[in-house]
Amino acid sequence: MSQKLNIAPEVFAYMEHVTGTDGVAVRVNLSKEKIEKINQICNSFNNDAGELINVLHETQHAFGYLPAEVQDVIAHNLHLSVAQVYAVVTFYSFFSMIPKGEHPISICTGTACYVRGAEKVLEEFKKELQLKVGETSADGKFSINCLRCVGACGLAPVVLVGEKVYGRVSPDGVKAIIGEYKK
Numbered sequence: 001m002s003q004k005l006n007i008a009p010e011v012f013a014y015m016e017h018v019t020g021t022d023g024v025a026v027r028v029n030l031s032k033e034k035i036e037k038i039n040q041i042c043n044s045f046n047n048d049a050g051e052l053i054n055v056l057h058e059t060q061h062a063f064g065y066l067p068a069e070v071q072d073v074i075a076h077n078l079h080l081s082v083a084q085v086y087a088v089v090t091f092y093s094f095f096s097m098i099p100k101g102e103h104p105i106s107i108c109t110g111t112a113c114y115v116r117g118a119e120k121v122l123e124e125f126k127k128e129l130q131l132k133v134g135e136t137s138a139d140g141k142f143s144i145n146c147l148r149c150v151g152a153c154g155l156a157p158v159v160l161v162g163e164k165v166y167g168r169v170s171p172d173g174v175k176a177i178i179g180e181y182k183k
């Protein structure tokens with residue numbers, strides 16, 4: 001077993017017992033619970049490589065993001081190379097390898113929101129938080145992402161902060177929204 005993996009002692013102790021869905025040891029730096037959760041998701045798709053995107057979606061939904069260690073387990077279970085999984089994760093913008101902020105900000109850039117100025121709202125969030133799309137602030141509080149139509153076109157442009165929906169957001173209103181979460 002390689003020591004180069006930078007494994008926490010408790011995880012290291014557990015690793016010898018960690019197995020993928022095929023019973024073969026997987027060498028990763030994850031808790032038992034997380035590996036079991038990934039195995040369960042892969043199993044629910046019959047460990048079918050053709051279901052990779054669905055497996056990644058479910059896993060990201062469960063963990064919030066897809067770090068390399070998680071991709072390792074998925075690759076192992078679906079009998080794919082780590083490079084194949086990584087290629088898909090990095091190709092699609094809706095997958096992220098970076099943990100979201102405590103207050104994830106999602107700007108809808110679907111057609112209705114776009115037409116009503118979502119781009120300018122997005123630019124204002126980027127400027128105020130000094131972040132690019134897909135980035136998380138150094139203090140871990142905020143992250144910015146774009147979404148396609150969230151089904152609230154009547155309220156366009158729409159912004160979500162976590163689960164909370166903000167409608168008819170203008171660039172002038174961005175500071176106040178951020179301010180709510182800085183308290």
Ligand code: FES
Pocket residue numbers: 108109110111112113114148149150151152153154156157158
């Ligand atoms: S396009 Fe933004 S909610 Fe529909």
